[in-house]
Amino acid sequence: MATTLQKFTCMGCDAPCCREIVREVEGITLGLLLTRRERMRIERLATMRGHSIDIRPMIGFGYDEDIGEPEFIGFYQITNNPCPFLAGSKCEIHGQRPLICRAYPLVMRDFYITGEGRRANVHVVISFDLRCKWVEGIRKSVKLTRLRDSDIVKLGIKREAEAMKSVVDLFVKYMRRYRYRVWYFDLSKDKWVEIEVMEVRERG
Numbered sequence: 001m002a003t004t005l006q007k008f009t010c011m012g013c014d015a016p017c018c019r020e021i022v023r024e025v026e027g028i029t030l031g032l033l034l035t036r037r038e039r040m041r042i043e044r045l046a047t048m049r050g051h052s053i054d055i056r057p058m059i060g061f062g063y064d065e066d067i068g069e070p071e072f073i074g075f076y077q078i079t080n081n082p083c084p085f086l087a088g089s090k091c092e093i094h095g096q097r098p099l100i101c102r103a104y105p106l107v108m109r110d111f112y113i114t115g116e117g118r119r120a121n122v123h124v125v126i127s128f129d130l131r132c133k134w135v136e137g138i139r140k141s142v143k144l145t146r147l148r149d150s151d152i153v154k155l156g157i158k159r160e161a162e163a164m165k166s167v168v169d170l171f172v173k174y175m176r177r178y179r180y181r182v183w184y185f186d187l188s189k190d191k192w193v194e195i196e197v198m199e200v201r202e203r204g
């Protein structure tokens with residue numbers, strides 16, 4: 001029978017999760033992911049609280065030949081460091097925070113496809129944010145480079161995994177719809193960068 005370790009609990013460190021939402025990962029600078037639906041809601045919440053917030057496109061799909069850029073924007077990003085909703089060490093919109101914050105300390109690490117053409121399958125690798133103090137405590141119990149189904153039970157992180165699944169489902173849907181072409185908007189270069197989608201051969 002699986003043993004449940006200590007469920008995800010914020011250990012109250014200096015909150016890199018909310019203080020450093022804009023950062024460079026593998027050469028691309030990105031902020032905090034918002035779905036298309038969340039964008040409007042988060043903008044409204046910021047206005048209601050008198051916060052200045054900068055929201056820009058984050059992940060695009062497909063290719064528009066006329067402009068040489070993605071044809072569809074699937075996700076947006078908050079580009080302020082720290083997050084405008086961080087008050088002291090607390091989130092002032094905790095009950096209404098974006099999906100990606102609900103999924104924390106899980107992060108989307110990578111993606112690849114198997115199969116070809118319309119039948120290709122998209123695989124998204126989920127792992128843990130190594131900056132989180134709670135993650136430090138589980139280092140010895142799970143493989144931190146990839147979340148496995150057994151970890152969800154073992155760690156008692158069903159809610160976090162469900163929130164991440166909602167983001168991943170949208171990502172996969174957009175990838176399929178837009179012919180597996182994916183772009184990130186790099187904040188440091190102030191331009192779209194197309195990502196080379198890795199194709200992995202299935203065994204057998």
Ligand code: SF4
Binds near residue numbers: 094101
């Ligand atoms: S919305 Fe809240 S939980 Fe998410 S980064 Fe901002 S302060 Fe942190």
Ligand code: SF4
Binds near residue numbers: 105132133
């Ligand atoms: S990084 Fe982890 S432990 Fe630190 S404040 Fe954020 S959730 Fe809490």
